[in-house]
Amino acid sequence: xxxxxxxxxxxxxxxxxxxxxxxxxxxxxxxxxxxxxxxxxxxxxxxxxxxxxxxxxxxxxxxxxxxxxxxxxxxxxxxxxxxxxxxxxxxxxxxxxxxxxxxxxxxxxxxxxxxxxxxxxxxxxxxxxxxxxxxxxxxxxxxxxxxxxxxxxxxxxxxxxxxxxxxxxxxxxxxxxxxxxxxxxxxxxxxxxxxxxxxxxxxxxxxxxxxxxxxxxxxxxxxxxxxxxxxxxxxxxxxxxxxxxxxxxxxxxxxxxxxxxxxxxxxxxxxxxxxxxxxxxxxxxxxxxxxxxxxxxxxxxxxxxxxxxxxxxxxxxxxxxxxxxxxxxxxxxxxxxxxxxxxxxxxxxxxxxxxxxxxxxxxxxxxxxxxxxxxxxxxxxxxxxxxxxxxxxxxxxxxxxxxxxxxxxxxxxxxxxxxxxxxxxxxxxxxxxxxxxxxxxxxxxxxxxxxxxxxxxxxxxxxxxxxxxxxxxxxxx
Amino acid sequence: xxxxxxxxxxxxxxxxxxxxxxxxxxxxxxxxxxxxxxxxxxxxxxxxxxxxxxxxxxxxxxxxxxxxxxxxxxxxxxxxxxxxxxxxxxxxxxxxxxxxxxxxxxxxxxxxxxxxxxxxxxxxxxxxxxxxxxxxxxx
Numbered sequence: 182x183x184x185x186x187x188x189x190x191x192x193x194x195x196x197x198x199x200x201x202x203x204x205x206x207x208x209x210x211x212x213x214x215x216x217x218x219x220x221x222x223x224x225x226x227x228x229x230x231x232x233x234x235x236x237x238x239x240x241x242x243x244x245x246x247x248x249x250x251x252x253x254x255x256x257x258x259x260x261x262x263x264x265x266x267x268x269x270x271x272x273x274x275x276x277x278x279x280x281x282x283x284x285x286x287x288x289x290x291x292x293x294x295x296x297x298x299x300x301x302x303x304x305x306x307x308x309x310x311x312x313x314x315x316x317x318x319x320x321x322x323x324x325x326x327x328x329x330x331x332x333x334x335x336x337x338x339x340x341x342x343x344x345x346x347x348x349x350x351x352x353x354x355x356x357x358x359x360x361x362x363x364x365x366x367x368x369x370x371x372x373x374x375x376x377x378x379x380x381x382x383x384x385x386x387x388x389x390x391x392x393x394x395x396x397x398x399x400x401x402x403x404x405x406x407x408x409x410x411x412x413x414x415x416x417x418x419x420x421x422x423x424x425x426x427x428x429x430x431x432x433x434x435x436x437x438x439x440x441x442x443x444x445x446x447x448x449x450x451x452x453x454x455x456x457x458x459x460x461x462x463x464x465x466x467x468x469x470x471x472x473x474x475x476x477x478x479x480x481x482x483x484x485x486x487x488x489x490x491x492x493x494x495x496x497x498x499x500x501x502x503x504x505x506x507x508x509x510x511x512x513x514x515x516x517x518x519x520x521x522x523x524x525x526x527x528x529x530x531x532x533x534x535x536x537x538x539x540x541x542x543x544x545x546x547x548x549x550x551x552x553x554x555x556x557x558x559x560x561x562x563x564x565x566x567x568x569x570x571x572x573x574x575x576x577x578x579x580x581x582x583x584x585x586x587x588x589x590x591x592x593x594x595x596x597x598x599x600x601x602x603x604x605x606x607x608x609x610x611x612x613x614x615x616x617x618x619x620x621x622x623x624x625x626x627x628x629x630x631x632x633x634x635x636x637x638x639x640x641x642x643x644x645x646x647x648x649x650x651x652x653x654x655x656x657x658x
Numbered sequence: 659x660x661x662x663x664x665x666x667x668x669x670x671x672x673x674x675x676x677x678x679x680x681x682x683x684x685x686x687x688x689x690x691x692x693x694x695x696x697x698x699x700x701x702x703x704x705x706x707x708x709x710x711x712x713x714x715x716x717x718x719x720x721x722x723x724x725x726x727x728x729x730x731x732x733x734x735x736x737x738x739x740x741x742x743x744x745x746x747x748x749x750x751x752x753x754x755x756x757x758x759x760x761x762x763x764x765x766x767x768x769x770x771x772x773x774x775x776x777x778x779x780x781x782x783x784x785x786x787x788x789x790x791x792x793x794x795x796x797x
Contacts, residue, residue: 574775575714575794585714588792608745609792611775617714617796654710 193545196467200459207455209280212448215316219263226255263321290357291333292428296421298338299398299407308402309342310352310382312365315431317393319354326351326365333358342400352385352397368392378404386410396431467506473550474510476501478518480536480557484525488563490636491524492600495558499536502550509546517544522557530602532559562600566640567607570594571630573647574611577618585617587650595630596640603634612645623650690782691735692755696727697780699793706761713793717768724778724791729759737788739764740779743772768795 214220233248260267295311302309312319327348331337333355341363342349351364370387379387386397390410397410407418409427418424477498482491499520503510519542522534534557538549571590579585595610612628626647630639700708700723701715708725715722724739739751741764751764766772778791 570790570792572775572777572792573794575796576773578716578797579714584710584712586712588713606745608742609775609777611744649713 195545196463200456200463203459203462204452204455207458208452211451211455215451218317218321219259219267222255222259222263226252226259229255290355292425294333294335294338295355295398295428296424298335299400299418299424300421301335301339302342302400303405303407305339306402306405307339307342307344307400308349308382309338309398309400310367310386311338311398312352312354312367312389313396313398313428313431314354314356315394315396317395319389319393319395322368322389322392323352323354324366326354326362329353329360329363331360333360352389367397383408383410387415390414396428466508467546471504472507472510473502473504474513476503476513476518478515478520478541480520480522482524482559483521484523486524486527486561489524489527489529489561490564490600492560492562492603492634492636493558494560496554499557500553501541502553503543503547504550505547509544513544513547518542522559524559524561527559527561529561529563532561533557534559560602562602564598565601565604567597567599567604568594569597569607569610571645572609572611573628573649574614574631575617576614577616579617579651580621582654583621583651584654585620585649585651587648589648591646591648592643595645597632597637598640599634599637603636607637612647615647620649620651623652625649691733692728692731692737692760692782694726694780694788695729696725697789697791698725699723699778699791700725703763708763715768715793715795716797717770717773717795718797719768721765721767722793722795723763723765724780725761725763726753726780726789727759727761728755731755731757731760733757735783737762737783738779738781738785740781741766742777742779743774744776773797 211220214223229248229252233245233252236242236244236248290313295313299309299311312323329341329348337360338353340346341353341360348363352367353363354361354365367385368388369381369384370391372387372391375384375387380401380403382401383399386399386408387410389395390397390412394412399408399410400406401408407424409416409418409424411427411431416423416427418427477500479498480494480496485491501518501520503518520536520540521542522536522540524532524534527534536552536555536557541549541552543549570593573588573590575585575588590612597604597607597610610630610632613631615626615628626649627644628647630645632639696708698708698711699713699715700711701719702709703723703725708723711725724741726737726739728737734754734756736752736754739753741748741750748766753762753764755762764778772795775792775794777793780788780791782788
């Protein structure tokens with residue numbers, strides 16, 4: 182029980198949604214493709230993938246390499262070989278049946294109409310070939326045919342095979358209460374065990390029965406004989422009761438409680454298997470791929486006293502060692518991790534703030550291992566205003582023979598706002614560097630001020646002008 | 659009714675203004691031992707007079723002077739020349755003043771590292787600031 186709890190520790194609602202969503206997608210794929218060989222091919226790929234994973238864990242490099250190659254090629258082959266099944270699923274189903282509907286096999290097929298039609302055709306010695314598909318799709322096996330989608334009736338079925346009818350050559354496909362296609366060409370059997378009196382129609386019926394699970398009824402044109410082909414078995418039908426029994430066994434009315442229960446159990450089992458599969462995949466992601474990572478996160482200071490200002494901090498970013506599933510670690514965005522330090526209890530001067538787990542916000546499923554540094558030195562200061570004189574900062578060299586006798590700033594003082602501690606030792610605000618090299622006569626120059634530290638602010642951002650007087654150096658003689 | 663104000667009040671008003679000025683002057687004027695009449699930065703001193711007063715000095719000149727002239731000097735006292743580079747105090751010179759008037763100066767040798775904005779604060783013996791001279795040392 183403890184092991185189970187450990188496995189599901191850190192389980193988030195997002196994980197539950199993730200598993201259910203993917204389970205449903207897999208279940209829908211099963212529902213849509215069941216009865217086709219695509220499912221079997223996909224199962225084969227799953228087995229190959231399992232072998233590949235086992236090879237990785239055992240360190241079998243070549244086997245793993247080979248399996249990976251086979252899986253890649255097999256996936257490609259599946260798409261090519263089963264393109265008909267895939268396109269029929271994607272094209273013929275309505276949106277509702279694609280996302281929600283559950284097709285049931287031979288649902289409500291009126292077998293008595295088929296039986297009566299077949300016996301009428303036999304009595305009149307009209308050749309016929311009737312296909313009743315079961316679980317497996319016929320799309321990749323049969324060719325041609327004209328879509329009819331007509332309601333199944335004795336008259337309709339007989340008229341399809343009436344000599345001279347455009348569709349009497351080929352097979353008629355019956356699904357549920359409809360004749361879906363007619364004039365369909367079936368693959369011929371290559372078996373050498375078939376009786377010599379079997380013609381092309383019987384060989385076609387046998388060929389389809391060998392390749393799929395469909396039931397195929399043949400009415401002999403020459404002898405008026407009825408034959409039912411099912412897998413590799415051939416049943417010669419002598420009376421209505423025998424045909425009814427055989428059809429009922431496989432293509433009977435599945436709306437009966439037994440049939441519905443059977444299909445429901447199958448779908449529930451498929452759903453449970455899908456759920457187990459994705460739960461296993463989630464566990465392998467979340468537990469099997471646990472990884473460590475270091476994130477450098479900026480520290481956010483909250484609830485500061487409005488009169489105070491942060492003058493310095495021993496660090497502005499903190500390294501967090503975190504652990505979690507690799508996909509979750511890789512998916513972390515910088516804004517998902519926050520470190521918030523409360524400054525409400527801090528005082529003017531130096532403050533030591535300890536970073537605890539409560540200060541750190543991590544995304545779900547991510548665990549914190551360590552914090553570096555776990556303590557920050559923050560210096561806070563109160564905001565004060567100070568009037569300071571402005572002094573020009575000259576650079577370069579005046580042209581020879583000239584002397585600057587006066588330089589005044591206008592305004593001569595500026596009002597500065599900043600931390601009291603920072604402003605305590607500042608007695609002058611200097612201008613940016615002003616080059617002397619090009620100055621030859623008295624004038625005025627507009628300059629900017631250099632505020633150090635950068636936390637200082639000018640109360641008024643009026644331009645500063647430097648008025649200077651330049652005169653010729655008096656001659657010594 | 660007996661008249662309180664004289665017919666011509668102007669002499670009386672002038673008398674009160676004069677009285678007010680005398681009192682105000684006596685209250686605001688701080689008792690000072692010496693009065694600063696001139697303070698300049700210059701390239702040299704010749705005959706107790708500043709030579710080439712300026713606000714920009716090239717380090718190639720080798721030295722710079724801070725000249726201060728006090729007149730009158732009531733009694734022997736002293737003043738301070740405090741030299742700052744940017745806002746850092748570099749050195750302080752204590753200078754003695756003697757009656758009846760006195761000129762004094764301090765100077766610094768210029769080096770390559772001295773380039774930048776400077777100021778000299780001239781303060782009295784009681785540390786009161788008399789004048790600040792701002793200048794720069796350049797190439």
